Amino acid sequence: xxxxxxxxxxxxxxxxxxxxxxxxxxxxxxxxxxxxxxxxxxxxxxxxxxxxxxxxxxxxxxxxxxxxxxxxxxxxxxxxxxxxxxxxxxxxxxxxxxxxxxxxxxxxxxxxxxxxxxxxxxxxxxxxxxxxxxxxxxxxxxxxxxxxxxxxxxxxxxxxxxxxxxxxxxxxxxxxxxxxxxxxxxxxxxxxxxxxxxxxxxxxxxxxxxxxxxxxxxxxxxxxxxxxxxxxxxxxxxxxxxxxxxxxxxxxxxxxxxxxxxxxxxxxxxxxxxxxxxxxxxxxxxxxxxxxxxxxxxxxxxxxxxxxxxxxxxxxxxxxxxxxxxxxxxxxxxxxxxxxxxxxxxxxxxxxxxxxxxxxxxxxxxxxxxxxxxxxxxxxxxxxxxxxxxxxxxxxxxxxxxxxxxxxxxxxxxxxxxxxxxxxxxxxxx
Amino acid sequence: xxxxxxxxxxxxxxxxxxxxxxxxxxxxxxxxxxxxxxxxxxxxxxxxxxxxxxxxxxxxxxxxxxxxxxxxxxxxxxxxxxxxxxxxxxxxxxxxxxxxxxxxxxxxxxxxxxxxxxxxxxxxxxxxxxxxxxxxxxxxxxxxxxxxxxxxxxxxxxxxxxxxxxxxxxxxxxxxxxxxxxxxxxxxxxxxxxxxxxxxxxxxxxxxxxxxxxxxxxxxxxxxxxxxxxxxxxxxxxxxxxxxxxxxxxxxxxxxxxxxxxxxxxxxxxxxxxxxxxxxxxxxxxxxxxxxxxxxxxxxxxxxxxxxxxxxxxxxxxxxxxxxxxxxxxxxxxxxxxxxxxxxxxxxxxxxxxxxxxxxx
Numbered sequence: 182x183x184x185x186x187x188x189x190x191x192x193x194x195x196x197x198x199x200x201x202x203x204x205x206x207x208x209x210x211x212x213x214x215x216x217x218x219x220x221x222x223x224x225x226x227x228x229x230x231x232x233x234x235x236x237x238x239x240x241x242x243x244x245x246x247x248x249x250x251x252x253x254x255x256x257x258x259x260x261x262x263x264x265x266x267x268x269x270x271x272x273x274x275x276x277x278x279x280x281x282x283x284x285x286x287x288x289x290x291x292x293x294x295x296x297x298x299x300x301x302x303x304x305x306x307x308x309x310x311x312x313x314x315x316x317x318x319x320x321x322x323x324x325x326x327x328x329x330x331x332x333x334x335x336x337x338x339x340x341x342x343x344x345x346x347x348x349x350x351x352x353x354x355x356x357x358x359x360x361x362x363x364x365x366x367x368x369x370x371x372x373x374x375x376x377x378x379x380x381x382x383x384x385x386x387x388x389x390x391x392x393x394x395x396x397x398x399x400x401x402x403x404x405x406x407x408x409x410x411x412x413x414x415x416x417x418x419x420x421x422x423x424x425x426x427x428x429x430x431x432x433x434x435x436x437x438x439x440x441x442x443x444x445x446x447x448x449x450x451x452x453x454x455x456x457x458x459x460x461x462x463x464x465x466x467x468x469x470x471x472x473x474x475x476x477x478x479x480x481x482x483x484x485x486x487x488x489x490x491x492x493x494x495x496x497x498x499x500x501x502x503x504x505x506x507x508x509x510x511x512x513x514x515x516x517x518x519x520x521x522x523x524x525x526x527x528x529x530x531x532x533x534x535x536x537x538x539x540x541x542x543x544x545x546x547x548x549x550x551x552x553x554x555x556x557x558x559x560x561x562x563x564x565x566x567x568x569x570x571x572x573x574x575x576x577x578x579x580x581x582x583x584x585x586x587x588x589x590x591x592x593x594x595x596x597x598x599x600x601x602x603x604x605x606x607x608x609x610x611x
Numbered sequence: 612x613x614x615x616x617x618x619x620x621x622x623x624x625x626x627x628x629x630x631x632x633x634x635x636x637x638x639x640x641x642x643x644x645x646x647x648x649x650x651x652x653x654x655x656x657x658x659x660x661x662x663x664x665x666x667x668x669x670x671x672x673x674x675x676x677x678x679x680x681x682x683x684x685x686x687x688x689x690x691x692x693x694x695x696x697x698x699x700x701x702x703x704x705x706x707x708x709x710x711x712x713x714x715x716x717x718x719x720x721x722x723x724x725x726x727x728x729x730x731x732x733x734x735x736x737x738x739x740x741x742x743x744x745x746x747x748x749x750x751x752x753x754x755x756x757x758x759x760x761x762x763x764x765x766x767x768x769x770x771x772x773x774x775x776x777x778x779x780x781x782x783x784x785x786x787x788x789x790x791x792x793x794x795x796x797x798x799x800x801x802x803x804x805x806x807x808x809x810x811x812x813x814x815x816x817x818x819x820x821x822x823x824x825x826x827x828x829x830x831x832x833x834x835x836x837x838x839x840x841x842x843x844x845x846x847x848x849x850x851x852x853x854x855x856x857x858x859x860x861x862x863x864x865x866x867x868x869x870x871x872x873x874x875x876x877x878x879x880x881x882x883x884x885x886x887x888x889x890x891x892x893x894x895x896x897x898x899x900x901x902x903x904x905x906x907x908x909x910x911x912x913x914x915x916x917x918x919x920x921x922x923x924x925x926x927x928x929x930x931x932x933x934x935x936x937x938x939x940x941x942x943x944x945x946x947x948x949x950x951x952x953x954x955x956x957x958x959x960x961x962x963x964x965x966x967x968x969x970x971x972x
Contacts, residue, residue: 297704301703386964560970
C-alpha cells in the first residue's frame with residue numbers, strides 16, 4: 182500500500198487517457214485493488230477457524246433443526262405408493278380401492294425392510310389423529326395375508342378404516358413439506374384439504390404461552406431496571422474501596438451456579454421456607470395460611486429477576502463510570518435543581534447502558550428454561566419449557582423446531598424494533 | 612525399521628484399545644437409590660463373573676438421548692433402563708434392538724423365561740427387571756391414628772383432608788387415579804378413558820383439586836416435598852418413599868389403594884457399540900437370583916415369578932422383610948391398575964397436549 186502511493190506520488194506516471202499508473206506501469210486502481218485483496222484475504226484467513234467452528238457447531242445445526250419444522254419425510258419415504266395415490270385424493274370423497282391397495286403394498290414392503298418402519302409411520306399419523314399407532318400395528322400384522330379387494334379387507338381388520346379421518350390424517354402426514362407443525366405451534370390445525378382451522382379450545386396453548394413469555398420477560402426486564410439502576414448509581418459514585426466491595430456482592434452471584442441460586446430460592450420461598458417462617462413469626466400471616474411464593478408465576482419472576490440482575494447492573498455501571506462528573510456540576514452551576522440535573526443531564530447519558538442491559542436481559546429471559554422448570558409450577562412455565570418438552574419427552578422434534586423458529590423470529594423482530602426506536606449504535610456493553 | 616516398530620506399536624495400542632472397549636459397557640439408569648440397587652445386585656456380580664467393566668451413567672428418563680444417538684449414528688450407550696411406554700415407543704420408532712427372548716435363562720425349576728416373567732415384562736425390544744408402582748404417601752406424624760387417608764377417594768377429598776397435594780406433571784397415572792377416586796373400578800379404568808366423556812370426567816376430577824396441587828417431575832422430589840411439609844400427601848414411586856422410610860427413618864405411610872403399577876425394562880439402543888456384552892449383561896441381570904437380590908436394596912418387585920420366594924430382608928436391617936413392601940404383595944394389590952401401555956401409545960400425544968393446556972389455563 183504505502184510504496185504504491187509513494188511511487189505514484191513522485192513519478193506522476195499516467196496513460197494517455199489520464200489514469201494514474203504505478204511504477205511498474207500497471208494502473209494505480211488495479212494495484213490498489215490487489216493490495217486490498219491481499220489484506221482482506223489475510224483478515225479472512227485469521228477469522229476462518231472461528232467462522233468454520235461457528236458454522237459447524239452453531240449455524241448449520243440450527244438451520245437443520247429449523248428445516249425439520251417444515252420438512253417431514255417419515256411418511257413419504259416409507260410409504261411411496263400411498264403418498265402418490267393420496268396426493269390425487271380430494272380428502273372428501275370415500276377412500277378408494279386404489280388407496281387401500283397402495284397402503285397394503287407399502288406396509289408389506291416396509292415391514293420387509295425393517296419391522297419397526299410401519300409403526301414409525303403410525304407414530305407420525307398418530308400426531309394427527311389418536312389411535313393410529315395400534316391401527317398400523319394391527320394392519321401390518323395382517324397385511325401379508327390380505328387379498329383384493331383390499332378396502333373390504335381393511336374394514337374387516339379394523340373398523341377404524343371406515344373412519345375417513347384416518348385417511349385424512351395420512352394425507353396430511355404424506356406431505357414432505359408441511360405447514361402442519363408451524364400451524365400447530367400457533368394453535369391451528371392443518372387439514373387434509375389444505376385449509377386451516379383452530380385447535381379445539383381445550384388444546385390451545387402456544388399463542389397464550391408466547392404472549393406470557395414476552396410479558397414475563399418484559400416484566401423481569403423492568404424489575405431489573407428498577408432494581409439495578411440505583412445499585413449501578415451507587416457503585417459508580419462510591420469511593421473506589423467501598424465500590425469494589427459492593428462490586429463483589431454483585432459479581433458473586435454472577436459466578437455462582439445457576440442451579441444453586443435457583444434452588445436457594447426454593448429454600449427461601451417455599452411454604453415451610455425462610456421467608457414464610459419469618460412472616461408467621463412476625464405475625465403477618467398465620468401458620469395454616471402461609472403464602473405460596475414458589476411453584477407459580479411469582480416464584481419464576483422473583484428467581485429470574487435475581488439471576489438476570491447482574492446483566493443489567495454491569496452495562497449501566499460501565500456507562501455511568503464514563504459520564505464526566507463535570508456535566509452535572511455544570512448543570513447545577515447554571516441553576517438546575519438536583520432533580521433537573523439528574524433527569525435532564527445525567528439520566529439521558531445512561532440510556533445506552535439501560536438499553537444494552539434491557540436488551541440483554543430481555544433476550545436472555547425470553548429463552549429462559551431451567552429456572553421456570555424448577556420453580557414455575559403449573560402456571561410459571563414459559564415457551565422454552567415446552568420446546569424442551571417436545572425435544573425430550575414427546576419426541577416431536579418437528580414441533581419443537583417450529584416453536585423455536587417462531588421464538589427466533591420474535592427475538593429478531595424485537596431486535597429490529599429496538600434498533601428503530603433506540604438505535605443499535607446507541608448501545609454500550611461496557 | 613524405525614517406522615515398522617512405530618507401526619507395530621501403534622497397531623498394538625489400537626488392538627488393546629478395541630479389546631478394552633469390547634469389555635466395557637455403558638449402563639444407563641435413573642440414579643439415586645435405584646441405580647445403587649442395580650450396582651449391588653447386577654453390576655458387581657457380573658463384573659466379577661465375566662471380568663468385564665461397567666460404566667454407570669444416570670439420566671432422567673425419556674428417549675431423547677437415545678433418539679439423538681441413534682439418528683446421529685453415534686451410539687455410546689449400550690443398555691438403558693426405561694419405562695414401559697418408552698420401551699414401546701422406542702421399539703415402534705426403530706430406535707431399539709430387538710431381543711431374542713429364548714436367550715434368557717430359565718427359572719431354577721426349569722420353567723422357560725417366557726412363562727416365568729410376569730405379563731407386562733417381555734416385549735420385542737425390552738426385558739423387564741422390576742415392577743414399580745405409582746402410589747400416594749403421606750407423613751404419618753401429621754395425622755392422628757384414627758383419621759388417616761386410606762383410599763384414593765381420600766387423596767382427592769380436600770375437604771376431609773385439607774392441604775396441598777403433590778402430583779407428577781404428566782397425565783399418566785393421574786387420569787387413572789382420578790377415575791378411581793371418582794368411583795370407577797380399577798379394571799374398567801381404561802375402558803372409561805377410551806371415551807371422550809371418560810377423559811372429561813377424569814379432568815373434571817383433577818380440576819377439583821387443581822388449586823391445591825404442587826407438581827413434581829423427578830422421582831426424588833416427592834419425598835422431599837413431604838419431608839419439607841410443602842405438601843400433605845403426594846403421589847410418588849413406591850421405592851422412593853420406602854427408601855426415605857427405611858434408610859432415613861421418615862415417618863411416611865403408603866396408601867396402596869388405586870396404585871398404578873408398571874415395569875422398568877432394559878433396552879439396547881440400535882447400533883450399541885458392545886451389543887453382545889450388553890445382551891450378556893441383560894440375560895445375567897434378569898435371572899431369578901439377581902432380581903431377588905435387587906429387592907434387598909429397594910422395594911421394587913422382581914419381574915420374574917420365580918424370584919418372589921427368594922426375596923429376603925432389607926440389606927441393612929435383617930428384621931425388615933421386603934415382601935410386604937412390594938407393589939405385588941397381595942394386601943397391596945387389591946385395587947391395582949396395570950399401566951395401559953397400548954392405550955398410552957395411542958393417546959399420549961392428544962392427552963399430553965390437553966393436559967398441558969389444562970395446566971396452563
